[in-house]
Amino acid sequence: MTQTGNIILDVVIIVIKIVIVLGVNLTIVAYLTLAERRVSAFMQDRLGPNRVGPAGLLQPIADGIKFFTKEEIIPAQSSKLIYLMAPSFVLFPAFLTYAVIPVGPTFSAWGYSFQMEIANLNIGILYILALTSFVVYGVVLAGWSSNSKYPLIGGLRSAAQMISYELPLGLSIIGVLMIVGSLRLSEIVNFQTHLLWGFLPRWNVVLQPLGFLIFLIAAFAESNRLPFDMAEAEPELVGGYHTEYGSMKFASFMLGEYAGMITSAALMTTLFFGGWDFPWVNESALGVWGILLAVIAFSLKTGFFLFLYLWVRWTLPRFRYDQLMRLGWKILLPLALVNIVVTAIVMAFLA
Amino acid sequence: MVTVLLYLFGILAILSALGMVFHRNPVYSALFLVVTFFSLASIYALLGAQFLSIIQVMVYAGAIMVLFVFVIMLLNLRKEVRLPIGKPAQVIFGVIFGLLLFVEGLLIIKSGSISGTLGRYPQAKVNVIGNVEALGNLLFTKYLFPFELASIILLVGMIGAIILGRKKMPKEL
Amino acid sequence: MNVKNVKRVTIKPNIWDLLYIPAIIGGLSITFKHLFKKHITLEYPDEKWFPPPGYRGAIRLNRDELGREKCVACEMCATACPANAISMQGGAAPWDDREKYPIWYKIDMLRCILCGMCEEACPEEAIELTVIYDFADYTRESLIWDKERLLKNYDLTKDGNYYKRQLEENKKR
Numbered sequence: 274m275t276q277t278g279n280i281i282l283d284v285v286i287i288v289i290k291i292v293i294v295l296g297v298n299l300t301i302v303a304y305l306t307l308a309e310r311r312v313s314a315f316m317q318d319r320l321g322p323n324r325v326g327p328a329g330l331l332q333p334i335a336d337g338i339k340f341f342t343k344e345e346i347i348p349a350q351s352s353k354l355i356y357l358m359a360p361s362f363v364l365f366p367a368f369l370t371y372a373v374i375p376v377g378p379t380f381s382a383w384g385y386s387f388q389m390e391i392a393n394l395n396i397g398i399l400y401i402l403a404l405t406s407f408v409v410y411g412v413v414l415a416g417w418s419s420n421s422k423y424p425l426i427g428g429l430r431s432a433a434q435m436i437s438y439e440l441p442l443g444l445s446i447i448g449v450l451m452i453v454g455s456l457r458l459s460e461i462v463n464f465q466t467h468l469l470w471g472f473l474p475r476w477n478v479v480l481q482p483l484g485f486l487i488f489l490i491a492a493f494a495e496s497n498r499l500p501f502d503m504a505e506a507e508p509e510l511v512g513g514y515h516t517e518y519g520s521m522k523f524a525s526f527m528l529g530e531y532a533g534m535i536t537s538a539a540l541m542t543t544l545f546f547g548g549w550d551f552p553w554v555n556e557s558a559l560g561v562w563g564i565l566l567a568v569i570a571f572s573l574k575t576g577f578f579l580f581l582y583l584w585v586r587w588t589l590p591r592f593r594y595d596q597l598m599r600l601g602w603k604i605l606l607p608l609a610l611v612n613i614v615v616t617a618i619v620m621a622f623l624a
Numbered sequence: 625m626v627t628v629l630l631y632l633f634g635i636l637a638i639l640s641a642l643g644m645v646f647h648r649n650p651v652y653s654a655l656f657l658v659v660t661f662f663s664l665a666s667i668y669a670l671l672g673a674q675f676l677s678i679i680q681v682m683v684y685a686g687a688i689m690v691l692f693v694f695v696i697m698l699l700n701l702r703k704e705v706r707l708p709i710g711k712p713a714q715v716i717f718g719v720i721f722g723l724l725l726f727v728e729g730l731l732i733i734k735s736g737s738i739s740g741t742l743g744r745y746p747q748a749k750v751n752v753i754g755n756v757e758a759l760g761n762l763l764f765t766k767y768l769f770p771f772e773l774a775s776i777i778l779l780v781g782m783i784g785a786i787i788l789g790r791k792k793m794p795k796e797l
Numbered sequence: 798m799n800v801k802n803v804k805r806v807t808i809k810p811n812i813w814d815l816l817y818i819p820a821i822i823g824g825l826s827i828t829f830k831h832l833f834k835k836h837i838t839l840e841y842p843d844e845k846w847f848p849p850p851g852y853r854g855a856i857r858l859n860r861d862e863l864g865r866e867k868c869v870a871c872e873m874c875a876t877a878c879p880a881n882a883i884s885m886q887g888g889a890a891p892w893d894d895r896e897k898y899p900i901w902y903k904i905d906m907l908r909c910i911l912c913g914m915c916e917e918a919c920p921e922e923a924i925e926l927t928v929i930y931d932f933a934d935y936t937r938e939s940l941i942w943d944k945e946r947l948l949k950n951y952d953l954t955k956d957g958n959y960y961k962r963q964l965e966e967n968k969k970r
Contacts, residue, residue: 406686
């Protein structure tokens with residue numbers, strides 16, 4: 274990192290990176306809420322919000338103003354401190370995970386080596402898993418501190434669900450980690466920039482299709498999205514853990530959910546779909562255009578997975594609770610273990 | 625800088641541990657314990673053991689404490705009631721042993737460094753090859769037997785939990 | 798109902814079905830097709846819904862060819878009205894071709910259920926239901942319509958272009 278030995282320059286660059294990443298992601302989150310409503314409307318042959326600004330593009334701003342000017346309501350008999358803290362437990366981990374996701378290859382300019390992520394941790398993937406496992410506190414504590422029965426049930430369901438699906442989520446990655454041999458996300462991407470048998474991009478989805486499938490399902494369950502949104506099942510739980518929340522605190526939960534979606538979409542891209550790699554092109558050799566191409570490839574892939582989230586939401590109905598648990602423990606977990614064993618055997622033979 | 629942070633997180637760990645013991649609401653106690661785990665994880669990270677610190681957060685704060693909170697909420701525990709202090713003998717022994725433990729710890733810290741020779745992986749080498757590799761290598765070569773033993777103990781615990789938790793068959797009733 | 802005649806059909810899923818993935822992909826393709834289908838949303842204030850003939854909307858009082866109300870204050874409508882929404886006071890007509898006319902005539906649109914019984918009952922075809930559905934208002938008083946208001950409805954709807962004219966006004970704005 275410190276080729277120049279100039280600590281001030283390093284700090285300045287990192288601060289700029291943080292500002293850019295956070296700004297871009299907050300904008301995406303804001304427009305994801307709009308995209309969600311528009312895409313769902315299109316899929317149901319409706320139009321969706323199109324009144325504020327051209328084609329409804331200013332809708333997130335209108336929503337923001339609405340949320341900020343709403344009345345703050347704190348339920349009587351609630352545990353106020355935890356009640357107020359819970360939304361931030363959901364929001365902050367979701368945003369912190371962006372720090373380790375590489376959006377482009379490392380490149381050198383003006384005698385300085387720029388990395389296209391905020392922190393190139395050698396345990397990057399574990400860092401993300403640790404942070405996402407923390408989101409469950411926000412949900413559980415929100416449910417408990419509201420002192421109301423529906424949020425409590427929602428919180429409990431969510432806790433059980435998230436713990437259950439963290440296992441297949443973590444285990445499904447192990448296959449990838451075994452092949453790549455590193456927990457560093459930039460190295461996982463670098464591994465995938467090569468070609469398989471000379472023509473196929475060596476993306477991990479080709480090498481680990483089962484692992485990807487398990488990761489996809491578990492990631493949907495982790496982010497509490499349909500078809501796994503037991504925690505907020507409206508018909509049964511009146512909104513679940515955030516029933517008693519209003520105004521900006523409710524918006525924080527929503528922002529956290531959408532930020533989590535971006536995280537898992539970016540993670541799927543990075544782990545299984547080659548990250549910033551544009552197949553059959555050597556980005557590092559193209560200079561600035563290569564960087565641009567890499568960032569665009571990364572954005573397109575992540576955008577596709579974000580769309581997949583919305584797409585699946587309007588296709589599949591919600592699981593029943595026992596079906597959810599059966600899928601997690603009796604199908605995904607054994608499959609993930611089988612995947613690891615098979616990967617190990619194949620690697621042992623090829624070595 | 626690192627030393628200052630170390631002291632900061634150390635104090636935070638001690639304070640939140642005390643909060644965990646003294647707070648009378650079980651959910652708050654559990655949250656204090658999470659803060660303690662986080663401070664410990666920060667201390668590990670400051671000492672250069674990133675892998676250990678992340679695992680600390682993932683396993684203890686992310687999984688085990690969530691289960692604790694889950695159970696506390698499921699049982700709907702209310703505030704603890706204060707019980708009268710037991711017999712004077714209990715109090716005296718408790719204080720004596722507590723003080724002994726404290727003095728023991730103090731003496732070890734006072735004696736300077738914990739002695740011993742550096743192993744195959746001193747700090748410089750770990751920085752080069754990375755935490756995970758160093759830990760993995762040691763775990764699967766030198767400490768393989770304790771590692772396997774631990775996994776067998778966990779397996780036994782799991783089987784025990786399944787047997788205790790399983791539904792009774794009609795003929796056994 | 799005879800339960801014995803019910804034939805129970807159980808479809809045994811084969812391995813392909815048990816994978817669920819082909820079914821999910823089929824569902825995804827259906828939703829994806831709908832992305833590009835024509836939207837059935839009517840953007841209401843900008844576009845208008847044109848009610849079919851026979852639609853029972855707001856009530857009007859018809860005029861004759863001289864522009865006078867056709868009503869002869871026979872009170873058939875008020876008698877027929879199941880909601881008791883119609884009230885009037887008849888008086889000697891100032892014209893030669895009839896004996897009575899309504900001095901005042903009121904329909905409480907808050908009570909009116911738009912059933913059309915008044916239209917059925919009227920011997921003179923003086924009261925009719927129109928296509929107007931957008932007659933919401935801000936006060937209760939303004940929804941008790943008098944004779945002038947009901948005659949105005951006739952003027953608005955006699956050419957059958959009520960909503961077309963509204964659309965043109967929208968365009969001008």
